[in-house]
Amino acid sequence: MYDWAHWLPLAILTPLLGAVLTPVVSLRSRHVAVWWSLGVMTVTSVAAAMLIIRVALEGPFSYLPGGWEPPYGIELRFDEFSASVSVIVLIGWLAVLYSLRYTEWLREVPKQRIPYYYSLLLLNLGGMIGFVVTGDLFNLFVFLEILSLSSYALVAFSGEHIAEMAAFKYLLMGAISSLLVLFSIAILFGLTGSLNMADVATRLSSAESVAPAALALGMLTVGFMVKAALFPVHIWLPDAHSIAPSPISAVLSGLVVKIGILGMIRIYQIYNTAGVIDMHWLNHVLVWLGAISIVMGAFFAIFQDDIKLMLAYSTISNIGYIVMGLGLSTNFSIIGGSVHVFNHALIKATLFFAAGCLIYRTGYRTLTDLRGVGHSMPLTSIAISIGAISIVGIPPTAGFLCKWYITLGAFEAEQPFFGFALIFGALFIFIYYIRMVNAFYFQAPTHPEILEVKEAPASMLFPTLFLAGLCLVMGILGRIPLAFIEPAAQRLLAPLGG
Amino acid sequence: MKKALVAALLVLTAIPLLIGVASMPPHGDPDAPMHTHVSARYIEQGEEEAGAANIVTAVILNYRGLDTAGEVTVIFTALAAALAVLIGFPAPPKDNDGVPAAPAPLSPVVSFVVRLLAPFIVLFSVYVILNGHVTPGGGFQGGAILGGLFIALTIVLGEGRTRVLLPRRGAPWMQGAALLAFVAVGILGTALTGYFLGYPAESQHLVTELMMLVIEVGIGLGGAAIFATIFLQMEEE
Amino acid sequence: MSTAFDIMLLLFLIATALAVARAKDLLAAALIFSSYSLVMCLLWQHRGAPDVAMTEAAVGAGITTVLFLVTIGRTTRREK
Amino acid sequence: MLEALWNNVDYVASVVLFCIGLYIIIAKNNLIKKFLGLNIMETAVFSFIVALGVVDGGEPPIMGPDATPPFASPIPQALVLTGIVVAVSTTALALSLIIRIYRQCGTIEADELREME
Numbered sequence: 001m002y003d004w005a006h007w008l009p010l011a012i013l014t015p016l017l018g019a020v021l022t023p024v025v026s027l028r029s030r031h032v033a034v035w036w037s038l039g040v041m042t043v044t045s046v047a048a049a050m051l052i053i054r055v056a057l058e059g060p061f062s063y064l065p066g067g068w069e070p071p072y073g074i075e076l077r078f079d080e081f082s083a084s085v086s087v088i089v090l091i092g093w094l095a096v097l098y099s100l101r102y103t104e105w106l107r108e109v110p111k112q113r114i115p116y117y118y119s120l121l122l123l124n125l126g127g128m129i130g131f132v133v134t135g136d137l138f139n140l141f142v143f144l145e146i147l148s149l150s151s152y153a154l155v156a157f158s159g160e161h162i163a164e165m166a167a168f169k170y171l172l173m174g175a176i177s178s179l180l181v182l183f184s185i186a187i188l189f190g191l192t193g194s195l196n197m198a199d200v201a202t203r204l205s206s207a208e209s210v211a212p213a214a215l216a217l218g219m220l221t222v223g224f225m226v227k228a229a230l231f232p233v234h235i236w237l238p239d240a241h242s243i244a245p246s247p248i249s250a251v252l253s254g255l256v257v258k259i260g261i262l263g264m265i266r267i268y269q270i271y272n273t274a275g276v277i278d279m280h281w282l283n284h285v286l287v288w289l290g291a292i293s294i295v296m297g298a299f300f301a302i303f304q305d306d307i308k309l310m311l312a313y314s315t316i317s318n319i320g321y322i323v324m325g326l327g328l329s330t331n332f333s334i335i336g337g338s339v340h341v342f343n344h345a346l347i348k349a350t351l352f353f354a355a356g357c358l359i360y361r362t363g364y365r366t367l368t369d370l371r372g373v374g375h376s377m378p379l380t381s382i383a384i385s386i387g388a389i390s391i392v393g394i395p396p397t398a399g400f401l402c403k404w405y406i407t408l409g410a411f412e413a414e415q416p417f418f419g420f421a422l423i424f425g426a427l428f429i430f431i432y433y434i435r436m437v438n439a440f441y442f443q444a445p446t447h448p449e450i451l452e453v454k455e456a457p458a459s460m461l462f463p464t465l466f467l468a469g470l471c472l473v474m475g476i477l478g479r480i481p482l483a484f485i486e487p488a489a490q491r492l493l494a495p496l497g498g
Numbered sequence: 499m500k501k502a503l504v505a506a507l508l509v510l511t512a513i514p515l516l517i518g519v520a521s522m523p524p525h526g527d528p529d530a531p532m533h534t535h536v537s538a539r540y541i542e543q544g545e546e547e548a549g550a551a552n553i554v555t556a557v558i559l560n561y562r563g564l565d566t567a568g569e570v571t572v573i574f575t576a577l578a579a580a581l582a583v584l585i586g587f588p589a590p591p592k593d594n595d596g597v598p599a600a601p602a603p604l605s606p607v608v609s610f611v612v613r614l615l616a617p618f619i620v621l622f623s624v625y626v627i628l629n630g631h632v633t634p635g636g637g638f639q640g641g642a643i644l645g646g647l648f649i650a651l652t653i654v655l656g657e658g659r660t661r662v663l664l665p666r667r668g669a670p671w672m673q674g675a676a677l678l679a680f681v682a683v684g685i686l687g688t689a690l691t692g693y694f695l696g697y698p699a700e701s702q703h704l705v706t707e708l709m710m711l712v713i714e715v716g717i718g719l720g721g722a723a724i725f726a727t728i729f730l731q732m733e734e735e
Numbered sequence: 736m737s738t739a740f741d742i743m744l745l746l747f748l749i750a751t752a753l754a755v756a757r758a759k760d761l762l763a764a765a766l767i768f769s770s771y772s773l774v775m776c777l778l779w780q781h782r783g784a785p786d787v788a789m790t791e792a793a794v795g796a797g798i799t800t801v802l803f804l805v806t807i808g809r810t811t812r813r814e815k
Numbered sequence: 816m817l818e819a820l821w822n823n824v825d826y827v828a829s830v831v832l833f834c835i836g837l838y839i840i841i842a843k844n845n846l847i848k849k850f851l852g853l854n855i856m857e858t859a860v861f862s863f864i865v866a867l868g869v870v871d872g873g874e875p876p877i878m879g880p881d882a883t884p885p886f887a888s889p890i891p892q893a894l895v896l897t898g899i900v901v902a903v904s905t906t907a908l909a910l911s912l913i914i915r916i917y918r919q920c921g922t923i924e925a926d927e928l929r930e931m932e
Binding site: 552569573576583 | 820825826829834837863866867869871876878879885886888892896897899900903904905908912
Binding site: 525526552554555626634635636638639642643645646649725728729732733 | 737785786788789790793794797798801802805806809
């Protein structure tokens with residue numbers, strides 16, 4: 001059952017086709033859109049589950065749409081890194097359920113827009129699944145465009161005062177970075193004559209000059225750094241992720257930002273096997289940028305009062321962890337970094353969902369206004385506390401193992417300084433999350449009516465608590481994803497004799 | 499000062515670009531890796547294997563069909579995004595500063611010429627769509643021409659007359675026509691050749707021709723409807 | 736190697752790009768951009784890429800310029 | 816070096832157009848003007864891709880009865896077809912955003928908008 005060949009194209013096309021049909025389905029009444037989207041996401045989840053079972057049992061496999069063997073047609077390659085489809089589908093499904101009540105509550109948004117909200121969300125998830133699964137360079141760019149365009153529109157969806165301005169800034173930087181990616185794909189195509197990643201990697205070493213390959217590597221890295229909001233090019237993220245509706249912030253911070261990381265992993269796969277450029281220099285730059293991101297993101301988060309802005313800055317800090325893990329490129333650090341992609345998505349989605357519940361019920365966004373909400377909304381506050389604990393990386397929760405692996409990787413790579421920078425960053429994060437938990441439970445409420453506020457509705461509370469529970473479960477069962485990603489990390493480092 | 503800083507930054511980005519681009523394989527030389535590897539086979543066996551004389555259409559629909567399916571989804575994303583941002587806020591009375599924004603009175607010459615040319619433009623775009631796999635052209639080009647014509651007619655005849663072409667109940671179907679055609683042909687291809695979007699080019703040449711035609715018409719219709727709807731939405735706001 | 740005709744077209748493209756940068760009136764900038772797209776379409780036609788030339792003419796010069804003109808209609812015409 | 820640049824004069828022209836587009840985005844204040852610059856950058860990258868696939872004396876890759884051998888490569892043309900449509904999609908979304916920004920903030924000059932935040 002799980003090795004039925006056509007699960008792979010089905011997993012990509014179901015969300016895209018579902019998105020195209022959402023306006024058709026909701027012609028009569030717009031409430032149909034959310035149930036239609038849930039159905040589409042359930043079918044996609046089944047397909048994704050089958051794919052992950054197959055890769056767990058048989059290792060990487062590929063599918064050839066149109067029947068042309070690799071360099072002559074597009075190859076969809078599903079390897080361990082593509083298993084992040086699981087977190088895309090999981091958080092996607094929960095975000096659609098969460099949006100049921102949330103989009104009705106958005107005041108300024110006219111109601112005819114809501115079917116297009118679900119259409120864009122499905123396009124975003126379909127684009128991410130396509131990006132993660134494809135083994136062809138230009139196909140990567142097309143799916144990158146689908147998910148980027150839908151992200152820009154979803155950021156501008158809430159129609160708040162500066163939502164359009166934040167979305168326009170995000171669009172401009174995103175468009176330039178997609179252009180850099182396209183330019184470097186063209187250069188790689190010019191050098192090797194083919195667009196298939198594995199084929200490009202083998203033929204790149206026989207290219208006559210190195211300069212274009214180095215230029216392509218530089219542009220690809222900068223392009224994906226902008227998508228991942230790494231330190232120097234992160235300025236679009238705080239506004240975009242805090243203005244967006246909460247389910248969208250969860251999808252953006254948890255998943256869309258990780259696409260930049262997965263793009264970088266694909267580049268590493270190509271350039272490591274090609275071996276035409278010494279990656280040591282690039283690794284060093286990435287480790288330094290990662291370290292600066294960690295400290296800078298955490299530092300700015302301390303001074304934010306708006307809860308969603310604080311979470312947005314903490315995303316930048318966690319991206320720094322992952323990139324540092326990749327940059328150190330030792331066995332432990334790459335495993336830690338790749339699994340942190342998965343765990344951070346769960347944690348950040350829990351935090352944004354819980355923050356959304358608070359804003360949904362109280363209408364306040366800043367910590368000073370939200371004081372004392374822990375007593376009237378106990379379940380949501382428990383979820384935020386679990387999220388806070390796991391993002392800091394305290395042992396039983398999901399965040400601990402990956403950060404521990406990255407620190408081990410830092411020591412393994414004889415660069416203890418970065419291990420300490422990592423722990424120092426974790427200290428910063430500890431401070432601002434404790435400030436948040438303290439505001440909820442122990443400080444006197446500034447608005448007395450906050451104590452009478454009801455708990456969040458079931459359709460919003462279930463995703464939050466489910467993900468919070470998953471953070472704990474992933475902490476205890478942390479071994480499984482680490483062992484799962486192990487062969488992929490071996491393959492990534494094998495050409496370097498890592 | 500700012501201009502000098504910007505100019506310096508540009509020179510800084512231009513230098514690596516020029517160095518990288520200069521040492522690319524020389525422009526236009528036939529035995530560069532570009533021409534000898536994948537595209538050599540496309541040119542030699544493209545017509546029999548993929549069933550289209552115009553190799554570019556063969557590459558778009560057959561060899562790299564998933565790219566164009568993604569491409570059609572990008573257009574639909576642009577439509578959904580533009581509508582999600584623009585729907586629902588009636589435009590305030592036009593009070594632009596400076597040049598009065600009231601549209602210049604439409605000269606009778608323009609409206610007569612557009613109405614005279616309209617049927618010929620439709621004929622040309624239908625030709626471009628249907629002959630995509632033999633002569634240069636195809637779904638996107640035909641769709642853009644039709645969309646452009648729709649926009650010209652809306653300006654000349656006014657929105658009321660042309661909105662008839664995009665009925666409220668029918669419009670979402672037309673806008674989604676492109677990806678629907680792709681998936682339908684893809685599923686048919688799976689049935690015939692065992693691979694999604696596979697064409698039985700060698701065995702049933704006519705069936706392949708028909709399948710490509712369905713996709714071209716779907717893209718043409720879908721593209722035209724999407725461009726028209728975006729224009730109407732931006733104009734109406 | 737590119738012939739004299741191509742080089743002339745390339746120089747014209749660079750001239751139009753600079754003209755777009757300098758044009759204060761947005762309507763003029765949009766129309767100069769339309770001519771930029773048409774010249775690009777000419778260059779590709781000469782280079783043996785008719786499909787792309789037709790697309791660039793229809794989509795690049797046609798639809799994109801119309802979208803710019805509608806936006807200028809809805810916002811301001813002069814660039815401050 | 817100069818001789819190599821002259822060989823690839825097409826690629827150099829694309830890089831020059833790319834930088835002019837980048838200059839317009841960075842230096843100009845008006846959002847519509849910024850977006851014209853982005854379109855110029857995109858068209859520059861597309862002309863680079865098409866120039867990659869050009870062969871001296873290359874015929875368009877259409878297998879007619881009188882088609883002579885050296886054909887231009889079809890793949891870059893397929894890529895640019897997709898790229899142009901991506902460019903027009905990004906432009907449609909950005910211009911819709913500009914209309915909304917103008918309606919809300921009354922101006923589309925980046926510096927005035929920055930003060931407004």
